[in-house]
Amino acid sequence: EAGVAQSPRYKIIEKRQSVAFWCNPISGHATLYWYQQILGQGPKLLIQFQNNGVVDDSQLPKDRFSAERLKGVDSTLKIQPAKLEDSAVYLCASSPRPLAEDYQETQYFGPGTRLLVL
C-alpha cells in the first residue's frame, strides 16, 4: 500500500511570496490533516478534513493560510504572503475511517515539505 505522498519536498522562497503544497493521502482514507512542525518542536495541527469538509481549522492563520480538499482526496495548503516565521516542515497525515466517538484512528504521515522563507 502506498503511503501519504507530498510535494514538493523542499521549497525556498522570499518573504511576501506565495507557496503551495500538495498532499495525496493513502487511498480510501477519509480524514486528512495538515501539521506545521517548526525546528525543535513537535507538529502542530493546522487543519483537519473529513472527506471534503473542514472539521477543524481553529489553528490555521486564515489571514495568510488556506487549504482545500477537492473531491475528498488530494489536498493543497497555500501560504500567501509568506513570512519568515512560516519556515517549517509541513506534514500531511491521513487516517482510514471517519472520526467517531468510540475509536481512535492512527494517523499516517507523509515525508513532509520543508519550507525556508528568506
Place this chain on the structure above:
Amino acid sequence: SQELEQSPQSLIVQEGKNLTINCTSSKTLYGLYWYKQKYGEGLIFLMMLQKGGEEKSHEKITAKLDEKKQQSSLHITASQPSHAGIYLCGADISSGNTGKLIFGQGTTLQVKP
C-alpha cells in the same frame, strides 16, 4: 508551557544499553501515540495506547500508558544504531476521539556503536 511534556529532551546511549523516554500530561490522554522521526523525514507510527494500564511491544520497543492515563513511557531494550532518531509522543486530550493530536517537543536519541 507544553500540554505534553517529554523527557529527556535528548539522550546519548551506548549500543546495547536500555533506555526510557517519558511523556506526561496534566490532562487525560484519550489516545496516546508514539512516533519516530528521522531528520528531514515524516513520522513513522510505532504504537497507540488507549486504555489505562495498557502495554504494547514491538520488537525491542515497549510502550505503556499508566492507569490514570496521564503518563506514558517508551522503553527500548538493547538499543541499536537503527533506533537513533527523534521520538515523539502525540495525544488526543479531547474526549470523543476528535483526531486533534497535540505533540510533545520530541526526544532525540543517539546510539553510539
